[in-house]
Amino acid sequence: MTAGGQEARGQGLGIHQKISDIPRQWAQATPSGIAIREDTDFVTFGRLWTNIGAAMHFLREQGVGTGDRVMIVAENCTAVITLLFALSELGAWPAIVNARLSEREIESIRAHCTPRLMLFMHSTSPDAVRHGVRYRAREISPPGLGPLMMGASDETSVREEASLAREIALLIYTSGTTGMPKGVMATHRGLLHFARVSANSRNMSTSDCAYAVMPMSHIFGLATLLLATFQAGASLHLSARFKAEEVLAALAAGEISILQGVPTMFTRIVAYVREHAVEVSAPALRYLYTGGGPLDPTLKRDVEALFGQPLHHGYGMTEYAGSLFITRMDRPRQDCSSGEIVEGAELRVVDPQGEDMPAGEPGELWVRGPGVMHGYYRAPEQTAEALREGGWLNTGDIGRLDPDGALFIVGRTRDLIIRSGFNVYPIEVESVINTYPSIRQSAVVGRAAADGNEEVVAFVEIKDGTTFDADELRRYVDERLSAYKRPSAIIHIDTIPTTASGKLLKQRLRVLAAEQD
Incomplete structure:
Protein backbone atom coordinates (compact mmCIF):
# COMPACT_ATOMS: atom_id res chain seq x y z
CA MET A 1 0.00 0.00 0.00
CA THR A 2 1.27 3.49 -0.84
CA ALA A 3 0.66 6.88 0.76
CA GLY A 4 1.96 10.23 -0.38
CA GLY A 5 2.06 13.72 1.02
CA GLN A 6 1.77 16.99 -0.81
CA GLU A 7 4.70 18.06 -2.91
CA ALA A 8 7.05 20.33 -1.00
CA ARG A 9 6.41 23.93 -1.96
CA GLY A 10 9.94 24.90 -1.04
CA GLN A 11 9.02 27.81 1.22
CA GLY A 12 12.27 29.08 2.69
CA LEU A 13 14.41 26.54 0.86
CA GLY A 14 15.45 29.07 -1.76
CA ILE A 15 16.80 31.29 1.01
CA HIS A 16 18.23 28.64 3.30
CA GLN A 17 20.89 26.50 1.65
CA LYS A 18 22.53 25.25 4.84
CA ILE A 19 21.33 24.88 8.41
CA SER A 20 23.41 27.85 9.62
CA ASP A 21 21.29 30.12 7.41
CA ILE A 22 18.51 29.77 10.01
CA PRO A 23 20.26 31.62 12.87
CA ARG A 24 21.80 34.01 10.34
CA GLN A 25 18.29 35.04 9.23
CA TRP A 26 17.09 35.72 12.78
CA ALA A 27 20.30 37.52 13.74
CA GLN A 28 19.56 39.94 10.91
CA ALA A 29 15.78 40.15 11.43
CA THR A 30 15.46 40.16 15.24
CA PRO A 31 18.96 40.34 16.80
CA SER A 32 17.51 41.00 20.26
CA GLY A 33 15.21 37.97 20.13
CA ILE A 34 16.10 35.28 22.68
CA ALA A 35 17.49 32.11 21.10
CA ILE A 36 18.71 30.10 24.10
CA ARG A 37 17.90 30.09 27.80
CA GLU A 38 20.44 28.13 29.83
CA ASP A 39 20.44 28.24 33.63
CA THR A 40 20.17 31.95 34.50
CA ASP A 41 21.74 33.15 31.24
CA PHE A 42 20.14 33.82 27.88
CA VAL A 43 21.62 34.26 24.42
CA THR A 44 20.00 36.42 21.75
CA PHE A 45 20.14 35.55 18.06
CA GLY A 46 22.47 38.51 17.55
CA ARG A 47 24.88 37.31 20.23
CA LEU A 48 24.63 33.73 18.97
CA TRP A 49 25.66 34.80 15.46
CA THR A 50 28.59 36.78 16.87
CA ASN A 51 29.67 33.69 18.80
CA ILE A 52 29.35 31.57 15.67
CA GLY A 53 31.75 33.93 13.88
CA ALA A 54 34.25 33.71 16.75
CA ALA A 55 33.96 29.90 16.75
CA MET A 56 34.64 29.82 13.01
CA HIS A 57 37.86 31.78 13.57
CA PHE A 58 38.91 29.37 16.32
CA LEU A 59 38.21 26.32 14.16
CA ARG A 60 40.18 27.74 11.23
CA GLU A 61 43.12 28.31 13.57
CA GLN A 62 43.02 24.57 14.34
CA GLY A 63 43.19 23.75 10.63
CA VAL A 64 39.52 22.79 10.25
CA GLY A 65 38.16 23.34 6.76
CA THR A 66 35.68 22.07 4.19
CA GLY A 67 35.34 18.27 4.28
CA ASP A 68 36.79 17.80 7.78
CA ARG A 69 35.01 16.05 10.63
CA VAL A 70 34.96 17.48 14.14
CA MET A 71 33.86 15.19 16.97
CA ILE A 72 32.06 17.00 19.81
CA VAL A 73 31.69 15.00 23.04
CA ALA A 74 29.08 16.81 25.08
CA GLU A 75 25.70 17.14 26.71
CA ASN A 76 23.27 19.91 25.82
CA CYS A 77 24.84 23.34 26.12
CA THR A 78 25.05 26.59 24.16
CA ALA A 79 28.60 25.83 22.96
CA VAL A 80 27.39 22.69 21.12
CA ILE A 81 24.81 24.73 19.22
CA THR A 82 27.40 27.39 18.39
CA LEU A 83 29.82 24.78 17.06
CA LEU A 84 27.12 23.08 15.00
CA PHE A 85 26.40 26.25 13.05
CA ALA A 86 30.04 27.37 12.84
CA LEU A 87 30.98 24.05 11.25
CA SER A 88 28.03 24.37 8.87
CA GLU A 89 29.45 27.71 7.70
CA LEU A 90 32.87 26.12 7.14
CA GLY A 91 31.53 23.12 5.22
CA ALA A 92 32.89 20.76 7.89
CA TRP A 93 30.86 17.97 9.51
CA PRO A 94 30.12 17.90 13.24
CA ALA A 95 29.75 14.49 14.84
CA ILE A 96 28.02 15.30 18.13
CA VAL A 97 28.13 12.35 20.52
CA ASN A 98 26.64 12.11 23.98
CA ALA A 99 29.27 12.29 26.70
CA ARG A 100 27.40 9.62 28.65
CA LEU A 101 28.45 6.98 26.14
CA SER A 102 31.02 4.45 27.28
CA GLU A 103 34.73 4.71 26.47
CA ARG A 104 34.34 1.86 23.99
CA GLU A 105 31.48 3.60 22.18
CA ILE A 106 33.32 6.92 22.00
CA GLU A 107 36.44 5.25 20.62
CA SER A 108 34.42 3.26 18.06
CA ILE A 109 32.92 6.47 16.69
CA ARG A 110 36.29 8.26 16.70
CA ALA A 111 37.94 5.41 14.82
CA HIS A 112 35.11 5.38 12.30
CA CYS A 113 34.89 9.08 11.42
CA THR A 114 38.61 9.92 11.98
CA PRO A 115 37.96 13.52 13.03
CA ARG A 116 40.40 16.34 12.40
CA LEU A 117 39.62 17.60 15.89
CA MET A 118 38.00 16.32 19.10
CA LEU A 119 36.33 18.79 21.48
CA PHE A 120 34.97 17.98 24.94
CA MET A 121 32.38 20.23 26.62
CA HIS A 122 33.66 19.58 30.13
CA SER A 123 32.15 22.65 31.79
CA THR A 124 28.64 21.21 31.54
CA SER A 125 29.37 17.47 31.57
CA PRO A 126 31.46 15.53 34.10
CA ASP A 127 31.51 12.61 31.68
CA ALA A 128 33.09 14.83 29.01
CA VAL A 129 35.95 15.48 31.46
CA ARG A 130 36.56 11.75 31.77
CA HIS A 131 36.70 11.28 28.02
CA GLY A 132 38.83 14.39 27.52
CA VAL A 133 41.43 13.15 29.98
CA ARG A 134 41.56 9.81 28.17
CA TYR A 135 42.39 11.58 24.90
CA ARG A 136 44.88 13.90 26.63
CA ALA A 137 42.83 16.96 25.77
CA ARG A 138 43.89 20.31 27.20
CA GLU A 139 41.68 22.97 28.71
CA ILE A 140 41.13 26.16 26.70
CA SER A 141 38.51 28.90 26.52
CA PRO A 142 38.02 30.12 22.94
CA PRO A 143 36.00 33.31 22.32
CA GLY A 144 32.37 32.54 21.57
CA LEU A 145 32.57 29.06 23.09
CA GLY A 146 33.86 29.37 26.63
CA PRO A 147 35.70 26.65 28.57
CA LEU A 148 36.24 23.33 26.82
CA MET A 149 38.86 20.63 26.33
CA MET A 150 40.58 20.16 22.97
CA GLY A 151 42.46 17.11 21.74
CA ALA A 152 45.44 17.28 19.42
CA SER A 153 44.64 17.93 15.76
CA ASP A 154 44.88 14.81 13.59
CA GLU A 155 46.89 15.90 10.55
CA THR A 156 46.38 12.48 8.93
CA SER A 157 42.59 12.91 8.75
CA VAL A 158 41.55 12.95 5.08
CA ARG A 159 39.07 15.58 3.95
CA GLU A 160 35.97 14.65 1.99
CA GLU A 161 35.51 16.03 -1.51
CA ALA A 162 34.12 19.58 -1.42
CA SER A 163 30.86 18.95 -3.31
CA LEU A 164 29.91 16.11 -0.94
CA ALA A 165 31.05 18.13 2.06
CA ARG A 166 28.70 20.98 1.19
CA GLU A 167 25.72 18.63 0.74
CA ILE A 168 26.07 16.95 4.13
CA ALA A 169 25.23 18.92 7.26
CA LEU A 170 26.47 16.50 9.90
CA LEU A 171 27.01 12.91 10.97
CA ILE A 172 24.54 11.44 13.44
CA TYR A 173 25.68 8.19 14.98
CA THR A 174 23.23 5.45 15.80
CA SER A 175 23.81 1.90 17.01
CA GLY A 176 22.83 -0.91 14.68
CA THR A 177 21.68 -4.36 15.69
CA THR A 178 25.33 -5.37 16.13
CA GLY A 179 26.04 -2.42 18.41
CA MET A 180 28.60 -1.03 15.97
CA PRO A 181 28.15 2.68 15.20
CA LYS A 182 26.50 3.82 11.99
CA GLY A 183 27.12 7.38 10.87
CA VAL A 184 24.03 8.78 9.15
CA MET A 185 24.96 11.47 6.62
CA ALA A 186 22.11 13.94 7.11
CA THR A 187 21.79 16.55 4.37
CA HIS A 188 21.24 20.28 4.68
CA ARG A 189 18.26 19.94 2.32
CA GLY A 190 16.59 17.28 4.44
CA LEU A 191 17.13 19.03 7.75
CA LEU A 192 15.93 22.38 6.42
CA HIS A 193 12.83 20.78 4.94
CA PHE A 194 12.03 19.06 8.22
CA ALA A 195 12.62 22.23 10.27
CA ARG A 196 10.05 24.08 8.16
CA VAL A 197 7.48 21.27 8.14
CA SER A 198 7.86 20.68 11.89
CA ALA A 199 7.60 24.36 12.84
CA ASN A 200 4.50 24.73 10.65
CA SER A 201 2.83 21.62 12.08
CA ARG A 202 3.18 23.04 15.59
CA ASN A 203 2.07 26.56 14.59
CA MET A 204 5.26 27.88 16.17
CA SER A 205 6.06 31.58 16.46
CA THR A 206 8.75 33.81 17.95
CA SER A 207 6.85 33.87 21.24
CA ASP A 208 7.27 30.12 21.82
CA CYS A 209 9.80 28.52 24.16
CA ALA A 210 10.55 24.79 23.84
CA TYR A 211 11.99 22.72 26.66
CA ALA A 212 15.11 21.03 25.23
CA VAL A 213 16.37 18.10 27.26
CA MET A 214 16.57 15.60 24.38
CA PRO A 215 20.28 15.28 23.48
CA MET A 216 21.53 17.28 20.49
CA SER A 217 23.44 14.12 19.54
CA HIS A 218 20.07 12.57 18.61
CA ILE A 219 17.86 13.54 15.66
CA PHE A 220 15.03 14.37 18.07
CA GLY A 221 17.04 16.94 19.99
CA LEU A 222 18.82 18.29 16.94
CA ALA A 223 15.99 18.53 14.40
CA THR A 224 12.66 18.41 16.25
CA LEU A 225 13.84 20.72 19.00
CA LEU A 226 16.79 22.86 17.90
CA LEU A 227 16.26 23.38 14.15
CA ALA A 228 12.46 23.51 14.18
CA THR A 229 12.44 25.95 17.10
CA PHE A 230 15.02 28.24 15.50
CA GLN A 231 13.19 28.00 12.17
CA ALA A 232 10.30 29.79 13.88
CA GLY A 233 12.56 32.29 15.63
CA ALA A 234 11.49 30.81 18.95
CA SER A 235 13.69 30.08 21.97
CA LEU A 236 15.08 26.93 23.56
CA HIS A 237 15.17 26.26 27.29
CA LEU A 238 18.31 24.09 27.40
CA SER A 239 18.76 21.31 29.91
CA ALA A 240 21.68 18.85 29.96
CA ARG A 241 19.96 16.02 31.83
CA PHE A 242 16.39 15.03 32.49
CA LYS A 243 14.99 15.49 35.98
CA ALA A 244 11.23 15.43 36.33
CA GLU A 245 11.26 18.03 39.09
CA GLU A 246 13.23 20.46 36.89
CA VAL A 247 10.81 20.04 33.99
CA LEU A 248 7.85 20.70 36.28
CA ALA A 249 9.56 23.76 37.79
CA ALA A 250 10.27 25.20 34.34
CA LEU A 251 6.66 24.65 33.31
CA ALA A 252 5.40 26.31 36.49
CA ALA A 253 7.61 29.36 35.84
CA GLY A 254 5.42 30.14 32.82
CA GLU A 255 8.11 30.14 30.12
CA ILE A 256 7.61 26.79 28.45
CA SER A 257 4.97 26.62 25.73
CA ILE A 258 6.16 23.42 24.02
CA LEU A 259 7.15 20.17 25.76
CA GLN A 260 8.50 17.36 23.60
CA GLY A 261 10.25 14.10 24.45
CA VAL A 262 10.35 10.35 24.15
CA PRO A 263 7.66 8.26 25.90
CA THR A 264 10.08 7.31 28.67
CA MET A 265 10.42 10.98 29.64
CA PHE A 266 6.67 11.36 30.01
CA THR A 267 6.49 8.08 31.94
CA ARG A 268 8.98 9.50 34.46
CA ILE A 269 7.05 12.78 34.77
CA VAL A 270 3.77 10.97 35.47
CA ALA A 271 5.48 8.71 38.01
CA TYR A 272 7.12 11.66 39.78
CA VAL A 273 3.85 13.57 40.07
CA ARG A 274 2.06 10.53 41.49
CA GLU A 275 4.82 9.48 43.86
CA HIS A 276 5.41 12.98 45.26
CA ALA A 277 1.78 14.18 45.09
CA VAL A 278 2.83 17.49 43.52
CA GLU A 279 0.57 19.97 41.80
CA VAL A 280 1.15 20.49 38.08
CA SER A 281 1.13 24.07 36.83
CA ALA A 282 1.93 24.92 33.22
CA PRO A 283 0.30 28.27 32.40
CA ALA A 284 2.07 28.79 29.06
CA LEU A 285 2.03 25.18 27.81
CA ARG A 286 0.12 24.79 24.55
CA TYR A 287 1.67 21.77 22.82
CA LEU A 288 2.70 18.30 24.02
CA TYR A 289 4.46 15.84 21.73
CA THR A 290 6.10 12.46 22.06
CA GLY A 291 8.10 10.55 19.47
CA GLY A 292 11.16 8.35 19.19
CA GLY A 293 9.27 5.29 20.41
CA PRO A 294 5.84 3.65 20.55
CA LEU A 295 3.06 5.34 22.50
CA ASP A 296 0.76 3.09 24.49
CA PRO A 297 -2.81 4.04 25.48
CA THR A 298 -2.10 4.09 29.23
CA LEU A 299 0.65 6.67 28.92
CA LYS A 300 -1.40 8.80 26.51
CA ARG A 301 -4.36 8.79 28.91
CA ASP A 302 -2.20 9.61 31.94
CA VAL A 303 -0.32 12.48 30.29
CA GLU A 304 -3.48 14.04 28.87
CA ALA A 305 -5.16 13.85 32.27
CA LEU A 306 -2.12 15.41 33.93
CA PHE A 307 -1.84 18.40 31.60
CA GLY A 308 -5.41 18.72 30.37
CA GLN A 309 -4.54 18.79 26.68
CA PRO A 310 -3.78 16.36 23.84
CA LEU A 311 -0.52 14.44 23.70
CA HIS A 312 0.51 14.55 20.05
CA HIS A 313 2.54 11.77 18.49
CA GLY A 314 4.65 11.17 15.42
CA TYR A 315 6.87 8.74 13.60
CA GLY A 316 10.32 9.51 12.27
CA MET A 317 13.87 8.28 12.14
CA THR A 318 17.45 9.50 11.93
CA GLU A 319 17.76 8.26 8.37
CA TYR A 320 14.97 10.61 7.31
CA ALA A 321 16.14 13.74 9.17
CA GLY A 322 13.08 13.84 11.38
CA SER A 323 9.37 13.05 11.37
CA LEU A 324 7.46 11.42 8.53
CA PHE A 325 4.06 11.29 10.23
CA ILE A 326 2.62 13.74 12.78
CA THR A 327 -0.77 14.09 14.43
CA ARG A 328 -2.41 17.40 13.53
CA MET A 329 -3.12 20.12 16.07
CA ASP A 330 -6.57 20.82 14.63
CA ARG A 331 -7.62 17.16 14.82
CA PRO A 332 -5.81 15.37 17.68
CA ARG A 333 -6.16 11.61 17.77
CA GLN A 334 -7.96 9.66 20.46
CA ASP A 335 -5.92 6.57 19.55
CA CYS A 336 -2.14 6.03 19.52
CA SER A 337 -1.66 6.58 15.82
CA SER A 338 1.48 8.36 14.61
CA GLY A 339 -0.74 10.69 12.62
CA GLU A 340 -0.71 11.69 8.97
CA ILE A 341 2.11 11.86 6.47
CA VAL A 342 4.02 15.15 6.31
CA GLU A 343 4.41 17.34 3.26
CA GLY A 344 6.87 16.00 0.70
CA ALA A 345 7.06 12.44 2.06
CA GLU A 346 5.82 9.22 0.45
CA LEU A 347 5.24 5.82 2.02
CA ARG A 348 4.97 2.24 0.82
CA VAL A 349 3.90 -0.70 2.98
CA VAL A 350 5.55 -3.80 1.52
CA ASP A 351 6.03 -7.52 2.09
CA PRO A 352 9.47 -9.20 2.50
CA GLN A 353 9.83 -9.28 -1.30
CA GLY A 354 9.25 -5.54 -1.62
CA GLU A 355 5.75 -5.90 -3.08
CA ASP A 356 2.94 -3.62 -1.89
CA MET A 357 0.74 -5.09 0.82
CA PRO A 358 -3.08 -5.01 0.59
CA ALA A 359 -4.68 -1.93 2.13
CA GLY A 360 -4.77 -2.04 5.92
CA GLU A 361 -2.34 -4.97 6.25
CA PRO A 362 0.90 -4.53 8.25
CA GLY A 363 4.17 -4.58 6.37
CA GLU A 364 7.63 -3.09 6.21
CA LEU A 365 7.67 0.68 5.76
CA TRP A 366 9.58 2.20 2.84
CA VAL A 367 9.75 5.98 2.61
CA ARG A 368 10.86 8.54 0.05
CA GLY A 369 11.25 12.31 0.14
CA PRO A 370 13.64 15.21 0.74
CA GLY A 371 14.62 13.97 4.20
CA VAL A 372 16.21 10.69 3.06
CA MET A 373 19.84 10.49 4.14
CA HIS A 374 22.72 10.54 1.68
CA GLY A 375 23.79 7.19 3.14
CA TYR A 376 25.77 5.69 5.99
CA TYR A 377 29.27 7.11 6.20
CA ARG A 378 31.95 4.71 5.00
CA ALA A 379 29.44 1.83 4.90
CA PRO A 380 28.47 1.09 1.29
CA GLU A 381 26.96 -2.32 2.06
CA GLN A 382 24.72 -0.99 4.83
CA THR A 383 23.76 1.93 2.60
CA ALA A 384 22.81 -0.42 -0.24
CA GLU A 385 20.68 -2.47 2.15
CA ALA A 386 18.80 0.62 3.37
CA LEU A 387 18.47 2.66 0.16
CA ARG A 388 16.47 0.86 -2.50
CA GLU A 389 15.83 1.49 -6.18
CA GLY A 390 13.77 4.58 -6.92
CA GLY A 391 15.01 6.55 -3.93
CA TRP A 392 13.13 4.48 -1.34
CA LEU A 393 14.50 4.08 2.19
CA ASN A 394 13.78 0.80 3.94
CA THR A 395 13.03 1.91 7.51
CA GLY A 396 13.13 -1.54 9.07
CA ASP A 397 9.87 -0.70 10.85
CA ILE A 398 6.57 -2.53 10.52
CA GLY A 399 3.32 -0.60 10.34
CA ARG A 400 -0.10 -0.34 8.78
CA LEU A 401 -2.22 2.47 7.34
CA ASP A 402 -5.81 3.05 8.39
CA PRO A 403 -8.33 4.00 5.70
CA ASP A 404 -8.08 7.64 6.88
CA GLY A 405 -4.32 7.65 6.20
CA ALA A 406 -3.23 7.38 9.83
CA LEU A 407 -0.12 5.30 10.47
CA PHE A 408 0.10 2.72 13.24
CA ILE A 409 3.57 1.41 14.06
CA VAL A 410 3.45 -2.27 14.88
CA GLY A 411 7.13 -2.79 15.68
CA ARG A 412 10.65 -3.12 14.36
CA THR A 413 11.50 -5.86 11.89
CA ARG A 414 14.29 -7.00 14.19
CA ASP A 415 11.94 -6.95 17.23
Missing part, protein backbone atom coordinates in the same frame (compact mmCIF):
# COMPACT_ATOMS: atom_id res chain seq x y z
CA LEU A 416 9.30 -9.19 15.62
CA ILE A 417 8.81 -12.42 17.58
CA ILE A 418 7.63 -15.51 15.68
CA ARG A 419 5.94 -17.98 17.98
CA SER A 420 4.37 -21.17 16.69
CA GLY A 421 4.18 -19.57 13.24
CA PHE A 422 2.36 -16.47 14.52
CA ASN A 423 3.77 -12.94 14.51
CA VAL A 424 3.97 -11.30 17.93
CA TYR A 425 4.60 -7.56 17.96
CA PRO A 426 6.07 -6.45 21.31
CA ILE A 427 4.04 -3.25 21.44
CA GLU A 428 0.81 -5.30 21.61
CA VAL A 429 2.02 -7.15 24.70
CA GLU A 430 3.58 -4.04 26.29
CA SER A 431 0.35 -2.09 25.87
CA VAL A 432 -1.54 -4.68 27.91
CA ILE A 433 1.10 -5.02 30.64
CA ASN A 434 1.30 -1.24 31.03
CA THR A 435 -2.39 -1.07 31.99
CA TYR A 436 -1.70 -3.07 35.16
CA PRO A 437 -1.87 -0.64 38.12
CA SER A 438 1.58 -1.30 39.62
CA ILE A 439 3.54 -1.27 36.34
CA ARG A 440 5.49 1.87 35.45
CA GLN A 441 6.67 0.55 32.08
CA SER A 442 7.52 -2.71 30.32
CA ALA A 443 9.67 -4.01 27.50
CA VAL A 444 9.05 -7.22 25.59
CA VAL A 445 11.69 -9.20 23.65
CA GLY A 446 12.01 -12.59 22.02
CA ARG A 447 14.14 -15.48 23.29
CA ALA A 448 15.13 -18.55 21.34
CA ALA A 449 13.54 -21.78 22.58
CA ALA A 450 15.00 -25.29 22.40
CA ASP A 451 12.55 -26.41 19.70
CA GLY A 452 13.62 -23.61 17.32
CA ASN A 453 10.60 -21.56 18.30
CA GLU A 454 10.69 -18.18 20.06
CA GLU A 455 9.42 -17.30 23.50
CA VAL A 456 7.94 -13.99 24.60
CA VAL A 457 9.82 -12.48 27.55
CA ALA A 458 8.56 -9.39 29.38
CA PHE A 459 10.66 -7.10 31.58
CA VAL A 460 8.68 -4.91 33.95
CA GLU A 461 9.54 -1.86 36.05
CA ILE A 462 7.14 -1.22 38.90
CA LYS A 463 5.99 2.01 40.51
CA ASP A 464 7.52 3.12 43.80
CA GLY A 465 5.61 1.95 46.83
CA THR A 466 4.10 -1.09 45.08
CA THR A 467 4.95 -4.78 45.19
CA PHE A 468 5.57 -7.22 42.38
CA ASP A 469 3.46 -10.35 42.16
CA ALA A 470 4.39 -12.24 39.01
CA ASP A 471 1.53 -14.74 39.28
CA GLU A 472 -1.09 -12.04 39.69
CA LEU A 473 0.30 -10.09 36.75
CA ARG A 474 0.41 -13.23 34.64
CA ARG A 475 -3.28 -13.94 35.31
CA TYR A 476 -4.12 -10.36 34.38
CA VAL A 477 -2.18 -10.58 31.09
CA ASP A 478 -3.46 -14.06 30.20
CA GLU A 479 -7.05 -12.80 30.38
CA ARG A 480 -6.29 -10.10 27.81
CA LEU A 481 -3.95 -11.73 25.28
CA SER A 482 -4.18 -14.65 22.88
CA ALA A 483 -2.24 -17.70 24.01
CA TYR A 484 0.61 -17.24 21.54
CA LYS A 485 1.17 -13.63 22.71
CA ARG A 486 1.40 -14.45 26.41
CA PRO A 487 4.87 -14.07 27.97
CA SER A 488 6.70 -17.25 28.88
CA ALA A 489 8.55 -15.26 31.51
CA ILE A 490 7.87 -11.99 33.32
CA ILE A 491 11.03 -10.55 34.86
CA HIS A 492 11.06 -7.73 37.39
CA ILE A 493 13.88 -5.23 36.82
CA ASP A 494 14.66 -2.15 38.91
CA THR A 495 15.11 0.14 35.92
CA ILE A 496 14.65 -0.81 32.29
CA PRO A 497 17.85 0.26 30.50
CA THR A 498 17.56 3.13 28.03
CA THR A 499 19.84 5.09 25.76
CA ALA A 500 20.90 8.64 26.62
CA SER A 501 17.92 9.82 24.54
CA GLY A 502 15.47 7.62 26.45
CA LYS A 503 14.95 4.76 23.99
CA LEU A 504 14.59 1.27 25.42
CA LEU A 505 17.77 -0.81 24.99
CA LYS A 506 16.13 -4.01 23.81
CA GLN A 507 19.37 -5.58 22.63
CA ARG A 508 20.63 -5.49 26.22
CA LEU A 509 17.35 -7.00 27.38
CA ARG A 510 17.67 -9.82 24.85
CA VAL A 511 21.03 -10.70 26.39
CA LEU A 512 19.50 -10.64 29.88
CA ALA A 513 16.62 -12.82 28.72
CA ALA A 514 19.00 -15.39 27.21
CA GLU A 515 21.07 -15.47 30.40
CA GLN A 516 17.98 -16.29 32.46
CA ASP A 517 16.84 -19.08 30.15
